[in-house]
Amino acid sequence: MILDKLAKSTRKRVEEKKKIKSYKEIEREALSLSINQDKSFYEAIRKDGISFICEIKQASPSKGIIAENFPYMDIAIEYEAVGASAISVLTEPEYFKGKDEYLLQISEKVKIPTLRKDFTVDPYQIYEAKLLGASAILLICSLLTLEELKSYNKITKELGLSALIEAHDEEEVKKAIECGGDIIGVNNRNLKDFTVDLTNSIRLRELVPKDILFVSESGIQTPEDIQRLQANNVDAVLIGETFMRSENKKEMIRKLRGDEI
Numbered sequence: 001m002i003l004d005k006l007a008k009s010t011r012k013r014v015e016e017k018k019k020i021k022s023y024k025e026i027e028r029e030a031l032s033l034s035i036n037q038d039k040s041f042y043e044a045i046r047k048d049g050i051s052f053i054c055e056i057k058q059a060s061p062s063k064g065i066i067a068e069n070f071p072y073m074d075i076a077i078e079y080e081a082v083g084a085s086a087i088s089v090l091t092e093p094e095y096f097k098g099k100d101e102y103l104l105q106i107s108e109k110v111k112i113p114t115l116r117k118d119f120t121v122d123p124y125q126i127y128e129a130k131l132l133g134a135s136a137i138l139l140i141c142s143l144l145t146l147e148e149l150k151s152y153n154k155i156t157k158e159l160g161l162s163a164l165i166e167a168h169d170e171e172e173v174k175k176a177i178e179c180g181g182d183i184i185g186v187n188n189r190n191l192k193d194f195t196v197d198l199t200n201s202i203r204l205r206e207l208v209p210k211d212i213l214f215v216s217e218s219g220i221q222t223p224e225d226i227q228r229l230q231a232n233n234v235d236a237v238l239i240g241e242t243f244m245r246s247e248n249k250k251e252m253i254r255k256l257r258g259d260e261i
């Protein structure tokens with residue numbers, strides 16, 4: 001499965017990084033940084049109404065190259081200007097053509113929180129996310145044991161970051177709740193065959209207590225999708241491809257949000 005491949009290549013990459021900056025070093029550096037309360041990912045998506053987490057990615061395993069032209073900084077500035085609550089930045093290089101530099105530069109530039117969209121398999125990546133200026137990281141239930149989820153979530157909190165805990169089915173939602181997650185995302189994309197079904201997050205919403213923020217991820221394309229998700233008590237949506245393929249991202253966000261134009 002693609003997640004196994006992503007986990008394997010990520011582990012290899014992290015081991016290489018440890019040769020340049022050791023685990024102890026990165027841990028010490030990250031823990032010495034202050035906590036930026038003004039850039040809380042959790043608070044940014046907690047507001048009334050549905051929040052938009054807008055994603056920046058050049059490619060994906062399911063679609064290949066999505067954006068030949070990739071002015072990532074201009075896109076980040078546009079997202080912020082049109083009222084995105086947070087920006088998700090892919091840093092995984094092999095399948096998503098992401099880069100750590102994109103996250104670092106975007107986090108320095110915008111005032112809204114950034115999410116490091118990487119496949120976290122080692123706490124090293126959490127410390128690294130802090131150094132790259134991220135406000136949040138992604139923890140995927142199917143890649144981590146319950147004990148790992150608990151311990152990674154604890155490290156995340158110690159650093160003043162938020163964790164988006166991603167689940168795909170009932171079992172994983174229970175695991176996400178049990179590990180103490182306060183933001184749970186359900187992916188609408190089936191990572192075995194890449195089909196997308198919005199009813200996945202709508203169905204699983206009912207299993208998540210209302211005091212935990214709930215994010216619907218992937219395959220969101222129309223104002224009707226947003227209305228459906230909002231009617232089913234989804235707190236935030238994570239949207240990548242629809243925006244990345246759009247010539248006019250501001251207009252697309254306004255359209256999905258249902259702004260009066």
Ligand SMILES: O=C(O)c1ccccc1NCC(=O)[C@H](O)[C@H](O)COP(=O)(O)O
Nearest residue numbers: 060061062217218219220238239240241
């Ligand atoms: O998008 C993929 O092909 C993919 C494959 C395997 C693991 C993760 C994958 N996507 C990561 C994401 O979670 C999406 O980028 C994100 O939810 C936005 O989805 P979309 O709006 O459909 O671009």
